[in-house]
Amino acid sequence: MCTPVRKKLLLAVLVLCFGVQTGLVYSDVRSVPLSEEALAGRELWQGYACQTCHQLYGQGGFLGPDLTHAASRVDSTRLVSLLRVGSGQMPPLGFSDEAAAAMAAFLREIDRPEIGRGQLRLGTPGEGAGAQAAFERAIEAAVASGEGGAAAEDLAEVAAGLAAFRIRPCSACHFPFRDSPVGAPDLSLVAGSLSPDSLERVLAEGRPLKGMPPPVPPLDAADRAAITAFLEFLGANREQLDAATRALAADRSLDWRALPWWEFP
Structure with missing residues (x-):
């Protein structure tokens, strides 16, 4: 039976764990320098509210796929097609060649395993499990x-x-x-x-x-x-x-x- 003392001890341990985790997460400051072209791509990402459906490093929506490491797995021709004519629930954005290149540069320059990983997915890494x-x-x-x-x-x-x-x-x-x-x-x-x-x-x-x-x-x-x-x-x-x-x-x-x-x- 869980006595009041044990309940308080358990609560204290949980609070301590939460505090340690918070310290580890928010003390991990990362600075990702971007080229001018990638900065233009980031402006497009923000301007088109891509984060509403897509995630980068765990931040964003869940309607579309996580794009943290999209540059490593999406062919450049397919990326241009997706940005221009859309696919499934993704609307056509009609990107110009310049805009598509900027978005590609942004996705390419944030695709750095040493910074972190994207959305948690089950399966053998690199092979796809779907x-x-x-x-x-x-x-x-x-x-x-x-x-x-x-x-x-x-x-x-x-x-x-x-x-x-x-x-x-x-x-x-x-x-x-x-x-x-x-x-x-x-x-x-x-x-x-x-x-x-x-x-x-x-x-x-x-x-x-x-x-x-x-x-x-x-x-x-x-x-x-x-x-x-x-x-x-x-x-x-x-x-x-x-x-x-x-x-x-x-x-x-x-x-x-x-x-x-x-x-x-």
Whole structure:
């Protein structure tokens, strides 16, 4: 039974722990020098209220992804696309080349592991633990191992199709091996449900009346051929790739000793 004395002792210990944590957090003063271009990017970040949805070093909203280390994981072409035409819930901002470069510089210069880490996420660092990351890794492994007995040149085109898919915000709407909540179809079934001409037209123009905008950046003939090969590969190996994706997504490891506990009060 917890006596009044023990309750007071427990409360005192909790207050002491809170005081120690507060001292550790607020005495860790960091000064991050930024270039003129990065300062311009910071002004854009503040002017567009990006922190409403996104976090930097634990500060900000939770609607969008944490952008503390975005420069290390987002391709520059995809970043420009996101800043111009948006993706999913992110609205189009219509950034100019200069503004996009400034934002990229800001994200690049704050992406410093020695300063701290972003939002706490479970999973193996550097590999991604979500379904989309597992989906991409499963395809990369299948291509590397020569899945389905395809010729080397065909697999090279599949890899090029995955690269073209990855640098565009396709994954904002399309989910691996299932229809998404916004109505975007399962891409592994697309090659079998559309004629070659219809698929070519969708890849070139999108389906605006059904909510799919034209691809950004636009797909040239080589890109369209590569993505067609990628979609056909998904359809031909759907069961194996779905199983591999599920296995990779379930294989999540977490080293509790490596977590920066004081950065997540």
